[in-house]
Amino acid sequence: QPTRTPLIAGNWKLNNNHLEAIALVQKLAFSLTDADHDTAEVVVLPPFTSLRSVQTLVDGDKLRIGYGAQDISAHDKGAYTGEVSGPMLAKLGCAYALAGHSERREYHHEDDAVVNAKVKAAFAADITPILCLGEGLDVRKAGGQVSHTLAQLDGALKDVTAEQAARLVVAYEPVWAIGTGEVATPEDAQEVCGALRARLAELYSAETAAATRILYGGSVKGDNIAGIMEQADVDGALVGGASLKPEEFVRIARLGR
Ligand code: PEP
Numbered sequence: 001q002p003t004r005t006p007l008i009a010g011n012w013k014l015n016n017n018h019l020e021a022i023a024l025v026q027k028l029a030f031s032l033t034d035a036d037h038d039t040a041e042v043v044v045l046p047p048f049t050s051l052r053s054v055q056t057l058v059d060g061d062k063l064r065i066g067y068g069a070q071d072i073s074a075h076d077k078g079a080y081t082g083e084v085s086g087p088m089l090a091k092l093g094c095a096y097a098l099a100g101h102s103e104r105r106e107y108h109h110e111d112d113a114v115v116n117a118k119v120k121a122a123f124a125a126d127i128t129p130i131l132c133l134g135e136g137l138d139v140r141k142a143g144g145q146v147s148h149t150l151a152q153l154d155g156a157l158k159d160v161t162a163e164q165a166a167r168l169v170v171a172y173e174p175v176w177a178i179g180t181g182e183v184a185t186p187e188d189a190q191e192v193c194g195a196l197r198a199r200l201a202e203l204y205s206a207e208t209a210a211a212t213r214i215l216y217g218g219s220v221k222g223d224n225i226a227g228i229m230e231q232a233d234v235d236g237a238l239v240g241g242a243s244l245k246p247e248e249f250v251r252i253a254r255l256g257r
């Protein structure tokens with residue numbers, strides 16, 4: 001069993017201008033100790049407009065906080081107004097980019113083919129995609145959460161090589177639990193995360209599956225992170241609302257301790 005370093009990633013969504021971003025990262029840096037950083041990898045995902053400021057702060061003060069983008073273009077360059085490419089994000093030092101967040105799927109009509117193109121664009125730029133998957137309430141009520149989420153995984157990983165897949169991060173985020181205060185039980189999270197890992201073993205290899213970090217996302221807080229992290233196939237969390245509150249996010253980064 002390889003050790004998978006827990007990953008706690010804060011998705012700020014459409015919040016914080018670059019000055020607020022600097023203040024929030026400084027607060028996190030002030031509170032997080034070396035022991036905390038040894039326990040879990042901590043990453044923030046600010047809006048594009050803050051990435052340069054965060055890069056300057058993290059590099060200048062040699063902070064152990066990672067950062068990345070909330071989205072990535074499927075294209076490297078060209079006539080794609082409003083988009084930001086993998087090479088641009090890599091140049092800003094982004095280690096991660098979300099791909100297929102449910103809000104992108106819903107409000108920007110990103111389907112599995114688009115998400116697949118974004119995952120491949122991230123790998124091509126040496127950025128680790130955090131591939132977001134998860135079912136809506138109707139699917140959950142019908143008991144289809146595993147088949148739905150596995151189908152999204154298959155679609156997003158089309159033509160992704162084993163070598164690339166070894167660096168992938170997957171985030172299982174049941175849509176009904178995002179921003180609602182409704183948390184999946186640790187057992188619900190484990191059911192789908194375990195199924196995702198089994199599918200990665202089928203698609204690639206047992207080694208790849210064992211090395212891939214699978215996160216849970218959906219109303220994660222300081223109070224519920226410990227139970228979620230106890231699950232065998234949950235390796236961290238993608239945190240939305242609570243990542244905007246420095247004290248709460250630090251508690252989550254400490255895995256509830
Ligand atoms: C998210 O947007 O990825 C998320 C998990 O949000 P929240 O923690 O607010 O539910």
